[in-house]
Amino acid sequence: MTPRIRTLALACATAALAAPLVTAPAQATPKPPRTGFEESDGARWTSQPEEQELLAAVDRATDRVSVTRIGTTKKDRPVQLVRIGERRAENTVLLICSQHGDEPSGREACLSTIRDLAYAKDKQTRRFLSRTTLLVVPTANPDGRAADTRGNSDGVDINRDHLALQTAEARAMAAVIRDREPDVIYDLHEYGATPKYYDKDLFDLWPRNLNTDRAVHDEAETLSKAYVRPAAGRDGYTTGTYGIWTDPVTGDPVKQTAGDGQERILRNMSGLKHAAGLLIESRVDPLTDAEKKDEALNNRRRVASQRSALGGLAAFTDEHRGRLEAATDASRAKGYRDRGPVYVGGADNDRAEPSEIIQDPPCGYRLDAAQYRDIKDELALHGVAVKHRKSGAYVPLRQSARALVPLLLDERAPYHMVTGRPDMTC
Template identity: 40%
Template sequence: MRAWAARAVLPLALVAGVALALVPAGAARGGRNLTGFERRGGTTWTTLAEERDYLRSLVAEPDTGRPTWEAARITLTRVGTSARGRPLDLVTLTGARTVADPIRVLFVCGQHGDEPAGREACLKLVRDLAADRSPAGRRLLERVTVMVLPTPNPDGLVAGTRASADGVDLNRDHLAVSTPEARALRRVLRELRPHIVHDLHDFDTPAGVYDTPTLFLWPRNLNVAPELRGLAVELARDRIGPALRAAGWGSGVYGQDRTDRQVAGDADERLLRNAAGIDHAVAVLVEVQSEPASPLERTDAGLLGRRRVAAHMVAARSTLRMAAERGDAIAQAVRVSRERAERGGVQVHFDGADNAPVGRVEPARAPCAYRLTPGEYARARAALTAHGIVVGADLRVETAQPAGVVVALLLDARARFAVAEAEPADCAGGRA
């Protein structure tokens, strides 16, 4: 494919953020573009090579003579590479603009390499949105920018492993951001600032833990602004859950077994749904059961695979619908959360969850700043940089900045997953 100059839809300052293509979508019409998963009836997953060809096939060159369709444009952007050098590409869909600042929705489609159904749903979602000529489809992309990271863990996907090639669970790396994959995703969050982050997973649990084949959850971390948590609960419990049930699948809260005992889904700030919420986004987790849910699925791998992908599609569509319908409220909540952080002096919760608020450490007002020694700065530098945290020339780190809570979670001795231990700095007016 011949490279050509592209107009950026969103301001990108990504390290490797060279737009590969930006053109009117339309190649998917008529069923010409199918994923490997679709061509094989859902019996096996789309390979990385097939994904590359599929995404490129959705991008038509400007001199092919195909009619221009103004409803959607697709941008394919390299945002990083994996530990093994495999590309990490971000797909962005935009439409004709009727609002000044559209709601940005980011789908993260498979942090765990052995959970591929969400990735397949995302690949299908990109094509279906691009090919949708209906008035409703046009209106959606007028109000919402859709960003898709289809394969955030390509090394794990190829190996069939949960972890990355470095042996790291990426969904436990959104605070320290020690892996190239987590750093690439952090760059997207920091620079493109999605209003909604939708995290897709599959689950495989012992029999009897859950009664339903689909699960959802919002951020439980208490550092997430109440306005954002409320909207995340609305999205998960009041929209995604009912939509899945209406489609014929039972749905429930992730992490609560059939006796309501908490077995997963805690407030760990390293998890994407919590980290994205702390980073001023409405975040949601969706999990789809990977084991057969019926006798037919036990004998038909294609039926099993198609059900898993279809459930993720229903949840993703619910997220997009809420983005279009509740955009003003979402944008306002994100703005309030960010402005509050920039003022500083927020309360930091080092433990606890929204369903278990009493933790081992009482919440405390964040100090105005932390002071790092050269040695501690060396340990924390990579994480601070990845989060876009400003560090003064004297190694003083102010907490009155958008990632102020993250400063405390990275540097305070009371934090569970601190990467360094810094001392609260002396401040004018007597507040530490």
Template identity: 50%
Template sequence: MHRRTRCLALALTGALLTGGAVTAVAAPSAAAPATAASPALPAPAVTGGLRTGFELSGGAAWTTLEEEQRFLAALDESSERLTVTELTRTAQGRPVQLVTVGATADPAAIARGSSVLFSCTQHGDEPSGREACLSLARDLAATTDPATLDLLRRTTVLLVPTVNPDGVAADTRENSLGLDINRDHLLLETEEGRALAALIRDLRPDVVHDLHEYGPTPGTYDRDLIALWPRNRNVDERVHDLSVVLTEDAVLPAVAATGNSTGIYGYRYDPDGNVYAQRAGDGQERILRNTTGLKHSLGILVEASNAPADALEEQNPALLNQRRVSTQLTAARATLGLVAERRAEIADATAASAARSAAVRTPVAFAGADNELPDPDEVDLAPPCGYRLDAGQAAATADVLALHGLRTEPAGDGGVVVPTAQEGRDLVHLLLDERAQYGLTVGAAVPCA
């Protein structure tokens, strides 16, 4: 669908919302037919019930924080399959809330079963993901669609609609302390990052879908929605490969099938649709999509374009806002559709990844990405079997290690040893080794017996 034609279609159906160089490869087609590994869950017609502030305005205004609180409270009150809980409070006292939709809200049962986590609005000036998560929570709570009901019987859907409420209030990327939450999933210096770490540790989601927005560059970096998987070289192969399937075979085709253009996050495209450079999307372990993979979950970063596609969207910003949200919703439903179809395969891959980390000693890469080889001195082919922390280091790092679910062992004089033979093996190296790029502290290497 031509972009102008697509915008005219949105105008007619707007009531639905109110009620480094790399080798050139073929780009995902903007007009490709749906070739998703599984069908996306259907988009329900909104004909009654609760509305977000965004929906009530026809896309002219974003849902306020106060409207969000009323909306979530009403959802919690009206639905037996949905529960709203508070994860933490920000530096300015605003709540970060978790919406749980499914057959159970018991944390132990969720951790044992299948679950998907949607992380929304880590950056406070990227509102479309937040709107999509609020609408998706309502749609899942109210659905009568048999396929969706079957999904919810087997898989728990977890949504954090507003990870960064202080940033939303100020319309800033960072939180109120000036910290980028999406660069804080390793050292956990933000209260918001700590809350997500505890959530992932306790509920063990099989998939983490992270919603963002970006400002396109016309001609080279200008797609309606772009996405990417965990690129960190230490991510388990099956977890990595299924994350690629989620991105390339499910999410991007589903969005393309709606007439929206798609691409890979960070790739620049020439006029023929070939990749000529990658300028974002590396393997650094402190970004959620990479941390997710290191914690044995499939991961996907999704970014919607925040710029007008044509004159219609320039003249009517509500049309632009509707598209931003609709592409996010389509991507989210595609993720749920893949989980519905390949739940057992995904669960097996994530469980096997965790088991191998605890049982197998493998090389560790301290740099590079899945498409970028690290230098030889950035890879340890025979890494240590643990790190000793003295009493001061142990006290200073105890809470971060615990939030990551990392086990320590007493080592005398108040110190501890952090063994690598545990599920968070790679995180241990990336937090405590002297070669780590974003290390927490430098521990003394414990050789293997």
């Protein structure tokens, strides 16, 4: 399956994000670098040294790009952040690429997108980058990518560590989210199909956690249904909702196998941290006899579908920047009003049980000295405000991270880190 050819001159930099994987047009020196994936025409994935060479080249080529190390893995590999655009742009979009090391297509889409945006000359792309800062973690799990494993070098699934923050990789991402406050967090993955119930070219899903601000949730759902899916569909890719099996004849949902509201997953943590999060999953399995015979052909389809979806993200960011900024700003301020229940279970498609609702949350949680010592770094990485006490610490709910605090400290939360003592004396 081959997407139609598009040029880099499409409005609002959509083409720079979504153009198919072909050699860039001839330009004045320096010549745009190519990924190892492109050099091999999809026969192999880009190696870590090739990634480092490409990032160094784009960093040297233009002031619109900067590359920094934000973490180091257990195997001493760098976790890096690439900034493209203006530091004071209106909106910030964060791409997290290949948290699971054996899901490489998102990483390839991110690397080629970084290159294309770095070298683009057209006015539309320059205008887009003057109003949008694109942040990219091109390889969120370097050790897992090197070993072609889902988990990191300790076998930990990083995408189940965005609450506890026990891995260097998740800690690096948490610091970026805290410091850069992205309006969108776009998380690129791959999945294995189950024909005929679960075999779209691309699945996606927004934050389902019930603590996500409604306006932020709606922006994320709009990103999915009105932009990402149509963009992929225009290039001939089928799309659907991640985690939901559907009847191949009627299209009705059959059962849910994934995609719940648990807070330790980045898609849901994105909503808790006031960003319109979106998980994107491309199909690993070959679609045709030709793809079964030619692994490179299958690989190219996987990466190209991710690129098509990124085109929808670019269009959404440009057209929704005002509404998006208003939604995320209001969400960040909402916690200071300190009103309403906090949910420790349920999802936007799964009504919370009474036992999963803290109807009358406390004013805060008290931690003794040992508890605070155990998790003070994680609280700081989450951006949780803490008041120090001689006996330990007090964590108030009246703060931007209001919904996150009980999920970290209340014994009713399924993944809480310590059991804080509720304080009802406001």
